[in-house]
Amino acid sequence: xxYNAWFQCSEGCAETYPLSxxxxxCKNCDGLLEVRHDIEALKxxxxxxxxxLFEQRYMRTQYPYGSGVWGKKExxxxxxxxxxxxxxxxxxxxxxxxxxxxxQLGLGDLWIKQCGISHTxxxxxxxxxxxxxxxxxxxxxxxxxxxxxxxxTGDTSAALAAYASAAGIPAIILLPKAKVTREQLxxxxxxxxxxxxLETDFDGCMEIVQRLAGRQDFYLANSINSLRIEGxxxxxxxxxxxxxxxxxxxxxxxxxxxxxxxxxxLGFLMMYDLGIIDKLPRIACAQAERANPxxxxxxxGFTEFSAITAQSTQATAIQIGNPVSVHRAIRTLRRFxxxxxxxxxxxxxxxxxxxxxxGLFNCPHTGVALAVLIKMVDRKQILPSDRVIVISxxxxxxxxxxxxxxxxxxxxxxxxxxxxAPIELEADYEEVLKQIGMHLDT
Ligand SMILES: *Cc1c(COP(=O)(O)O)cnc(C)c1O
Ligand SMILES: [Zn+2]
Numbered sequence: 001x002x003y004n005a006w007f008q009c010s011e012g013c014a015e016t017y018p019l020s021x022x023x024x025x026c027k028n029c030d031g032l033l034e035v036r037h038d039i040e041a042l043k044x045x046x047x048x049x050x051x052x053l054f055e056q057r058y059m060r061t062q063y064p065y066g067s068g069v070w071g072k073k074e075x076x077x078x079x080x081x082x083x084x085x086x087x088x089x090x091x092x093x094x095x096x097x098x099x100x101x102x103x104q105l106g107l108g109d110l111w112i113k114q115c116g117i118s119h120t121x122x123x124x125x126x127x128x129x130x131x132x133x134x135x136x137x138x139x140x141x142x143x144x145x146x147x148x149x150x151x152x153t154g155d156t157s158a159a160l161a162a163y164a165s166a167a168g169i170p171a172i173i174l175l176p177k178a179k180v181t182r183e184q185l186x187x188x189x190x191x192x193x194x195x196x197x198l199e200t201d202f203d204g205c206m207e208i209v210q211r212l213a214g215r216q217d218f219y220l221a222n223s224i225n226s227l228r229i230e231g232x233x234x235x236x237x238x239x240x241x242x243x244x245x246x247x248x249x250x251x252x253x254x255x256x257x258x259x260x261x262x263x264x265x266l267g268f269l270m271m272y273d274l275g276i277i278d279k280l281p282r283i284a285c286a287q288a289e290r291a292n293p294x295x296x297x298x299x300x301g302f303t304e305f306s307a308i309t310a311q312s313t314q315a316t317a318i319q320i321g322n323p324v325s326v327h328r329a330i331r332t333l334r335r336f337x338x339x340x341x342x343x344x345x346x347x348x349x350x351x352x353x354x355x356x357x358x359g360l361f362n363c364p365h366t367g368v369a370l371a372v373l374i375k376m377v378d379r380k381q382i383l384p385s386d387r388v389i390v391i392s393x394x395x396x397x398x399x400x401x402x403x404x405x406x407x408x409x410x411x412x413x414x415x416x417x418x419x420x421a422p423i424e425l426e427a428d429y430e431e432v433l434k435q436i437g438m439h440l441d442t
Contacts, residue, residue, distance in 0.1 A: 003041050003078035007033040007226065010328065019079050020138050022145065022216050024224050032328065035077070035226045039273055042074065047275035051245060058241065059092045068092040068238050069129050069231045075270055076230050077130050084137035086167045090125040091234055093117050095242045095389075100358040102388075105377050109387040111248075112355075113239055116363060116395035120187060122317075123260065123393050124159035126235065127228030132163035134227055135219050139169065147172050147194075149212060150221040151205035153256065153317040154184030155394055157195075160221045161188035172218070174198055174205040179316055183398045201310065203322045223259030224324045232260055236267030239389055240277060247277050249386040252373050254365040254393055255285040255294060255340075256318030258329035264391070265332030281389075283338040285329065286372035288313040288348065293321055294329060298340035302330045314345055314402050315364040317394065339381070343371035346416075349406050352396075353418035356403075361396035 007017040011031030017023050019035065026033060045053075057071035064070035064082060068091015073080075094114040102110030115123035132148065139145050149172035150160050157173040157180075164171035171193035175185065179201060188195045198205055206222065213220040223229060240247060247268075255261045264283065271277045287295045291310035307322035323329070333340065343351070351374055352367030362370065369390045376382040396403065405411065409421040425431050 003074050004038045005035050005077060005079055005230075008036040010034045019077070019134060019227070020141070022138075022219060024213060024220055032224065032325075033226055034328070035230050037075070037078075037270070042274055050274060050276055051241075054237075054241060063087065066092075067129065069126055069234050072234050072237055075237070075274075076234060077134065077227065080130075080133050080137050084140055085129070085133045086136055086163050087129050087133075088119040088125065088162065088166065090118055090129050090231075091238060093238070095239065096360070096392075098355070098358065098360070098390075101355050101360070104354075104358070105374065106384050107377065107382070107386070107388060108384060110373075111387075111389045112360065112366070112392050113235065113389055114392050114395075115235060116366075116392055116398075120155070120158040120162045121183075121395045121398050122155035122159065123232065123235065123391075124155045125163075127223065127231040127259075127263070128156075128159035128163045128221070130231035131221050131225060131227045132160070132167055132169065135169060136167045138219075144217060145219045146170065146217040148219045148221050149209060150174070151202060151209040152180075153202045153319060154180035154398075155317055156222065157193070158184055158187035161191035161193035164193065165191040170194070172196070172212075174209050176201045176205055179312075179319070181316070181399055181401060183400070202320055203307075203310070206322070206324070222324065223257055229259055229263040229266060229325075232263035233267035233270065235260075235391065236264050237271060240268075240271060243387075245276065246387075247279050248281050248389050250284060250376075250382055250388045251281050251391065252284040252286055252369045252376075252388065253391040254315070254318055254368045255287055255329065256291070256320040256323065256365075258285075258294060258323040258325040260391075260393070261285045262325050262328040262332050265336055269335070280336055283333060283336040284372055284376065285333060285338065285340045286369040287340065287342045288315040288318055288368055289342040289344045291315070291319045291321060292342045293323060294326065295340045295342045297326070297330070298333075302334065305330070313364075315348060315368050317363075317365050318368065339376075341372040341375055343368045343375075347371040347374075349402070350417050352402075353406055353416065356396075357418060360392075361403075362392060363394040363396045363399045364402050365394060366390065366392040366396075 009026035310321035
């Protein structure tokens with residue numbers, strides 16, 4: 001069976017372009033491009049045949065189909081030859097049953113999709129494998145791309161650098177100086193990318209990289225490029241597959257540039273079109289209060305949207321004031337009867353720390369989503385019997401300063417709610433026993 005996909009203008013003018021073109025916006029109307037699939041060809045397989053195929057491949061060893069992304073290749077990007085695929089066995093991440101945390105909130109069916117347990121530590125790997133594989137194919141066929149590049153809040157750059165170096169393609173990374181963690185900064189450096197640290201914020205880096213993208217020999221890897229979205233949409237497919245093809249009631253996802261929430265929606269809509277599922281979940285997009293342009297738009301019923309200057313937040317990966325995918329995100333939220341909510345710095349840090357007490361180790365962005373979860377439970381928007389998935393976007397191990405600062409006794413009054421500071425004492429048996437006694441008894 002021959003499957004096909006192409007770029008198509010998302011603003012309704014219906015211009016199409018091959019996926020091998022170096023193009024990000026419609027030449028007619030400047031609209032964003034999205035990847036469209038030949039759905040009729042895909043429908044020739046029944047939904048049960050698709051499910052069987054996906055089950056046969058999932059997390060097995062036949063390269064590249066064991067990957068959570070390439071196991072769904074026909075639905076993601078059928079146009080890439082297997083020989084050109086650069087895969088690091090992305091996807092297949094744990095769906096963590098948050099039994100204890102859920103019980104504290106009165107929920108019996110709460111799950112955390114651990115997208116950060118991945119090669120470079122965030123969900124960005126899912127999209128980057130598709131994009132870099134396409135670039136690899138273009139280079140192998142015509143050879144005139146000199147480098148891939150991106151602006152990043154720290155995770156896109158890590159993913160791009162890893163996949164590009166595996167492919168042997170030069171990578172150029174634009175980062176806002178001092179606004180990513182040490183762990184995120186060292187990833188592209190270690191992978192040999194040209195790493196440029198700019199005196200600006202993410203939105204400032206994005207402006208420059210978009211100008212560089214005017215050149216045909218530099219390939220833009222930001223999520224304005226819909227190939228990334230195609231890989232990321234496998235998050236929804238994987239969640240449903242992990243529940244034996246059942247659809248949850250709510251999904252809560254942190255949003256910055258808003259590509260991921262759009263990808264989440266696309267994955268569900270595609271499964272719906274193919275009859276793999278017969279209903280849609282509701283989606284909640286969670287923003288940091290200090291970088292909340294979508295939340296503000298939601299307050300107007302999405303009738304208005306204005307870019308803002310994002311304030312500094314611990315949730316650095318979503319410190320974005322001018323999200324490139326805002327229109328597709330709004331379309332998604334409308335379709336999924338979605339909501340947008342926000343979390344303050346204290347709320348996001350407390351929520352992350354509280355969940356950590358039940359066995360997790362959350363990044364601040366996941367903290368934003370967990371804080372929104374708590375609010376939705378409090379106002380009974382989420383009911384005790386609802387099946388809820390929180391998308392954890394990165395591993396907490398990339399954000400140690402966030403945790404160290406939280407558990408630092410010296411940070412002033414009032415102390416954080418879930419503070420657990422280490423106790424320094426002499427190597428003395430009686431002293432140690434006394435401290436243990438004091439803490440176990442309280
Ligand atoms: C990129 C990223 C996000 C936000 O995803 P968008 O597609 O920009 O909305 C959230 N959390 C982490 C850890 C990220 O790296
Ligand atoms: Zn157009």
